Amino acid sequence: MLRCMYAGISGMKVNQTKLDVIGNNIANVGTTSFKASSARFRDMLYQNTGEATSVTATKGGTNAKQVGLGAQVSSINKVMGQGNALSTGRSLDVCIDGDGYLLTGSGFVDYSGGNNIDETTNSLTPTTGADKGAMDILYTRDGNLTLDSQGNLLTADGRRVMGYAVTDGTQTTSIDPASGKILSVNADAVDKTTGKSSVAVVGANGTDTKLVPLKVPDTVYGSGSDTAGQPVKKFEIGKDGLITVILGDGSRAAVGQIALATFKNPEGLISVGGNLLQKSANSGPEIIRNGVGTDGTTDNSKGFGDFIQGALEGSNVDLTEQFTDMITATRSFQAASKMVTTGDEILQTITGLMR
Structure with missing residues (x-):
């Protein structure tokens, strides 16, 4: 299977988690003393397709060739600022x-x-x-x-x-x-x-x-x-x-x-x-x-x-920030799902070579 499909799936998962966090923040905008949370991502493991080489007498060094395998949630942090x-x-x-x-x-x-x-x-x-x-x-x-x-x-x-x-x-x-x-x-x-x-x-x-x-x-x-x-x-x-x-x-x-x-x-x-x-x-x-x-x-x-x-003490949720994060997370989710769709089209093309 194509690596891009699994990378796209990981992107959909992390952005779904971020949307879950944003949804909880918005739901508690009126909750007494509620502290908002924020989700942070990090990249996953990389697959090496070529090793890095050192400098020789006749040739310069080369960098490693790596293909990333997607994203994952690194942390969900509480925002501890005081509410009004x-x-x-x-x-x-x-x-x-x-x-x-x-x-x-x-x-x-x-x-x-x-x-x-x-x-x-x-x-x-x-x-x-x-x-x-x-x-x-x-x-x-x-x-x-x-x-x-x-x-x-x-x-x-x-x-x-x-x-x-x-x-x-x-x-x-x-x-x-x-x-x-x-x-x-x-x-x-x-x-x-x-x-x-x-x-x-x-x-x-x-x-x-x-x-x-x-x-x-x-x-x-x-x-x-x-x-x-x-x-x-x-x-x-x-x-x-x-x-x-x-x-x-x-x-x-x-x-x-x-x-x-x-x-x-x-x-x-x-x-x-x-x-x-x-x-x-x-x-x-x-x-x-x-x-x-x-x-x-x-x-x-x-x-x-x-x-x-x-x-x-009121909630410290900032609705402007939450709606902005919701837009970016939604678009990122859509882009990741598009990657899965693109991978599917490639697979259809490959399987269509044999008739």
């Missing part, structure tokens, strides 16, 4: 302005010991009650969050948003380890020495900081024995992800901080659908943002983006 921030006016919508991914989990919740990230299994593993299973962890930039009947902060498909419990420097933390109730942590507390907010994540300057599922409750309690509590009138999500509620008496309480993660190679994350991403062998381990109150020597929070409440 789209205002929604909804208090539960957050846009990450800069680097970072929300950590979302599903599985057994352990408030008493907190949950640590297990780098080996790519999951949040409870420090106690390990017999009840690990919490599966996935990542997303989709800040379309919701609340359930118990005030749990969730993604649109019900996965728990992970973050830190906070303290105001007293024995009080924002989450009661025994009951999971939200306790009052004075968000207006000020360090008398530095004049800065005294709110800090639990264990901020140690090595035992734990990630826990976050809540935005209807009621905040003064202590574990407080059965009445203060009603929550509204809540705010700050640039650093700190969730602050306004109570019925006008006081402000911090109920937790949303955690963020980044990766050395975010293009290496695996899309699993539903705007969720999974860590891979080539993405590198997650780098978790330090919580509020972490000292300056270990604080890495400046390397992460800020939260914008009441907005969502």
